[in-house]
Amino acid sequence: MVSQAPLTDDASVSSPWSVVTRAVVLLTLIISVLLTAFAWPSVRSSVHDVPIAIAGPAAAVQQVSAALSQRLPDAFDITVVADTAAAEQLIRDREVYGAIDVSTGTPQVLTASAAGVAIAQTLQGVGTALSQAQADGVAPAVAVRDIVSLPADDPRGAGLAAGALPLVIGGMLAAVLLTRLVRGSARRVVGALAFAVTGGLAMAAILQFWFGSIDGTYLANAGAIALTVAATSLTILGLESLFGYVGFGVGAATMMLVGNPLSGSASAPEMLPGWSGALGQLLPPGAGGQLLRSTAFFDGNGAAHSIIVLAGWVIAGLVLCVIGAQRVRRTAAPVAEQPVLATV
Structure with missing residues (x-):
């Protein structure tokens, strides 16, 4: 005789209402932070200095x-x-x-x-x-x-402004995929640098030859984009190698919720409220946007500050990756010695 298992009471496996409450509160906080990060710079923008x-x-x-x-x-x-x-x-x-x-x-x-x-x-x-x-x-x-106008194919600069977000997302995706698919800090760093070069060439070709949003020398524009992607991806990779998922979350939030809204790509850093414009120029999205404007329309004039900022983030990311790799080696050494001791 086949006996049927009793039906499970849905109430017995449901989450407590306290869990639902915490989830709702967390989601409310997240959406509030997102709205503030992306809308506040635009709402409070004005001309100053x-x-x-x-x-x-x-x-x-x-x-x-x-x-x-x-x-x-x-x-x-x-x-x-x-x-x-x-x-x-x-x-x-x-x-x-x-x-x-x-x-x-x-x-x-x-x-x-x-x-x-x-x-x-x-x-x-x-x-x-x-x-x-x-x-x-x-x-x-x-x-x-x-005196220095935008291209006729994009007189409002829409492509240049919209390209700021893909630069940030590209660096974040590189860090995510390389962390999950590639083992070894050196290989991850090489992968990030290689992607920065290929991604820079691809994005510059799309913006310049397809959309007509930028002018200037193609290789210079590609180099500006590549340096921006490298600064973002290597920083997040270094934080992840040193602090794990917490480091990745901090790096991604800094680039996405702080760097991108305060980049000034849609208007100008001087139009952002208070100190936010100056802060945005110290982060890869803001520095990268200004560098691309310099290479695309001003023959590289005014690019020194942006290059210094982006190079600093690249070096910081490399240092974090090296420190993280050394810590992994120190942690793995005792584990590797345990089978030998057990055999003896």
Whole structure:
């Protein structure tokens, strides 16, 4: 005779309500952190301490500077130059984001949309407002010249802004896959560096030849992307080798929840609230975005800071990987000696 096992009471195997409560609270905290990390920089963004130039005679420069200080206090960090050529050179060298040129009498706005579309639009609006005020309500035509413009195939810079997240995700995925599939710290490091090169070549080709979002030298753009991916992946790999899953979680959260929102890729670091823009430029996503702008549109000008930051993260990741590998060897040595002692 076949006996049927009694049906299991669902209530006897269900989780306690306290577990459900903790899960709901944890999920609420996670979604709140995600919303804050990605929305706060955009909601609180404004123009502050944006470096610009004013070209013209001393009296006109003083008048424009006073008007700017009155309309937008603490919005601009002003550099005074003699003429239009000097202002254009500062823009091309990435010393300033744009300029207001009053050297010819009629205000002229010089912008660089490749350095940041939001700041270029702000400068255009400021120039129009100043010209209206100077003309006593009769607005003359204001000449706006884009000194370093974005490509015609992507005039809003959408591809460049959207490419910041794949750079972070690519570095994280490299760390995850290499940790799970590859054994040996040296092989993981080589794999991360090799992926940085191939990933940089692939992403630069997509952005430059397919989307038309960047200009400049292809290999220089690929090198900028490769250095960014290497900085991200090696840092996370090093933290994982030293602290395990906790280190991976800390590294991934730092790059994704802090570095990416504060990178300033969608606007400019100077438009982020408070100290967040400066902090973002010390992390791989922010430094990598600025480096790619320099190689793509400014012939590498202004790239020194970003290169130093990214190289520092690469070196830090390599050091962490070496320390983690040495710790693994020290831990494995006593375990390897146990069978020998048992045999004796």
